[in-house]
Amino acid sequence: MPGTWRRILLESTGSTNDFLKEGLLGLSDRTVVRAVRQTSGKGRLGRTWESPPGGLYASILLVPPPSPEHASRVALLIADIICGELLRAGIGACVKWPNDVIADDGKIAGILPEYGTFPVPWFVTGMGVNLAAAPSIPGRNGPPPAAWARFAPPPDPDALLDRLLLELDEAWPDRTLDPISDRAEGITGRLWMSGREVEVVRGERLDTGIVKGIDAQGRLLLSTGSGMIYLDSGELSPVRSR
Ligand code: BT5
Numbered sequence: 379m380p381g382t383w384r385r386i387l388l389e390s391t392g393s394t395n396d397f398l399k400e401g402l403l404g405l406s407d408r409t410v411v412r413a414v415r416q417t418s419g420k421g422r423l424g425r426t427w428e429s430p431p432g433g434l435y436a437s438i439l440l441v442p443p444p445s446p447e448h449a450s451r452v453a454l455l456i457a458d459i460i461c462g463e464l465l466r467a468g469i470g471a472c473v474k475w476p477n478d479v480i481a482d483d484g485k486i487a488g489i490l491p492e493y494g495t496f497p498v499p500w501f502v503t504g505m506g507v508n509l510a511a512a513p514s515i516p517g518r519n520g521p522p523p524a525a526w527a528r529f530a531p532p533p534d535p536d537a538l539l540d541r542l543l544l545e546l547d548e549a550w551p552d553r554t555l556d557p558i559s560d561r562a563e564g565i566t567g568r569l570w571m572s573g574r575e576v577e578v579v580r581g582e583r584l585d586t587g588i589v590k591g592i593d594a595q596g597r598l599l600l601s602t603g604s605g606m607i608y609l610d611s612g613e614l615s616p617v618r619s620r
Contacts, residue, residue, distance in 0.1 A: 380408065380547050380551060380552070381408060382408070383408050383409070383410045383438070383543050384406060384408060384409045384410070385409075385410055385411075385412070386409065386410070386411040386412070387411075387412050387413075387414075387536075388411060388412070388413040388414070389413070389414050389415075390413060390414065390415050390416070390417060391411075391413045391416060391417070392416065392417050392418040393416055393418055393419055393420045393427075393504070394411045394412065394413050394416065394435055394436055394437035394504055395420060395437045395490055395492055395502050395503075395504040396418075396420070397411050397413075397437070398411060398437050398438075398439045398502045399492070399494075399500070399502055402439075402441070402497060402498060402500055403497060403498070405439055406441075407439065407440060407441045407442075408438070408439070408440065409438070409439045410436060410437070410438045410439070410539070410543065411436065411437055411439075412434070412435065412436040412535065412536070412539055413429070413435045413436075414431050414435075415429055415430060415431045415435070416429035416435050417429075419435060419506060420490060420504070421488060421490065422477070422490060427488060427490070427506045428513035428514070428515055428523070429506060429513075430511070430513050431510075432509060432510030432511055433506060433507060433508050433509050433510065433513075433525075433535070434505065434506065434507040434509055434535040434538055434539060435504070435505075435506050436504065436505055436535075436539050437502055437503060437504035437505070438502065438503055438543075438546075439500065439501070439502055440500070440501040440502075440553060441498060441499065441500050441501070442498075442499055442553075443493050443499050443500055443501030443553075444501055444553045444554070444557070445554075446493060447595075448553075448556060448557055449491050449493050449501060450476060450477075450491055450596065450610070450611070451556065451557045451558045451595070451596040452491055452501075452503055452550070452557045453476060453477040453489040453490070453491040453503060454473070454475070454476055454477065454489075454557075454558055454565065454592070454596045455546070455549060455550060455557040455558050455561065456489050456503060456505055456542070456546065457473050457474075457476075457477055457478060457479050457487065457489050458473050458558075458561060458564070458565050458568065459542055459545045459546060459549065460479045460487045460489075460505065460507060460542065461473045461479050461568055462545070463533075463538065463541065463542070463545075464479065464481055464486070464526070464529075465568075467526075467529075467530050467533075468529075468530060469481050469526070469529040469530055470482060471486065471568075472568050472569060472570040472572075473565055473568050473569055473570060474521075474569075474570040474571075474614065475569060475570070475589075475592060475598045475614060476596070476598070476611060476612070477489040477490070477491070478570075479507075480521060480524075480570045481524045481526075481528075481529060482524060482528075482529070483521060483522070483524075484512065484521055484522045484523055484524025484528075485520065485521045485522070485523055485524060486507065486508050486523070486524040486525065486526065487505065487506060487507040487508070488505075488506050489503060489504065489505050489506075490503065490504040490505075490506075491503045491504075492504075505542070507526070507535075507538065508523055508524065508525035508526065509525060509526045509527065509532035509533070509535060509538070510525060510526075510527050510532060511525050511527060512524055512525040512528070520615070549561070556594070556595075558592075558594070558596050559594045559595075560594075562591070562592050562593055562594045562596070563591075565591075565592055566591030566592055569589060569591060569592065570589075570614070571589045571614065571616060572589050572590075572591065573588060573589065573590075574588065574589060574616070575587065575588055575616075575617045576588075576589055576600070576614050576615060576616060576617060577614070577615050577616075577617055577618075578598070578600060578609055578612040578613065578614050579612060579613045579615075580609070580611060580612040580613070585600060585602055585607060585609070585612075586602065586603075586617060587600035587601050587602035587603075587607065588600070588601040589614075590606070593608065595608075597609055597610055598612070598614070
């Protein structure tokens with residue numbers, strides 16, 4: 379089993395991912411920071427993560443980092459672990475590839491992996507889980523937010539973080555290992571829109587097809603009119619009715 383996590387609790391910070399990235403040289407491997415609220419919580423691609431008090435906002439630091447090809451799979455693994463916690467609480471949840479958790483068609487959690495090489499090679503992954511209430515999202519484009527409290531009494535953020543870290547260490551005890559290779563089948567069984575038609579946007583490219591699952595590399599398998607394609611990244615949404 380890996381060593382202990384060093385915990386930092388902040389009342390407020392811009393973004394827990396940025397807190398770790400800005401303090402890289404003074405922070406040790408396996409530091410985890412949780413903030414009661416974030417004032418500039420981040421999503422992917424410059425998007426915002428609404429972070430009022432009452433949710434879980436936390437990030438972990440790994441130095442040295444896992445390999446770049448494993449980095450996005452860590453996000454998928456954490457999404458699956460959060461999904462498992464919701465399912466155990468009796469809440470119908472699924473994993474939205476590549477980094478979200480959905481409950482009753484609402485987004486309840488999102489994961490943000492980041493990595494770099496300056497000033498030392500590093501890997502930071504942040505997780506945001508709506509516990510007490512679903513925030514309102516200005517100019518929302520995507521699924522509505524959902525919160526744990528809508529389905530069941532939510533856990534205490536620290537207790538939930540403890541469990542998530544424990545499960546992460548159990549599932550991925552060594553950062554040189556692939557985080558999801560032996561979990562792909564399980565994730566496929568909990569995949570949002572499985573067997574249904576979706577659109578996947580990647581930059582300028584749009585693919586439409588039926589979600590078939592994920593493979594051992596964490597790629598989305600999409601059955602399209604011109605055959606099966608394997609996607610490393612992208613933005614998934616239901617096909618709009620035509
Ligand atoms: C994500 O991005 O889902 C990654 C979110 C990661 C948040 C954590 S919190 C701790 C750590 N510190 C940070 O600064 N970030 C991480 P993405 O897939 O790009 O989704 C962002 C989109 O989700 C936004 O554009 C909104 O539409 C929606 N959204 C924003 N806040 C939300 C919330 N609290 N609940 C549900 N949906 C939200």
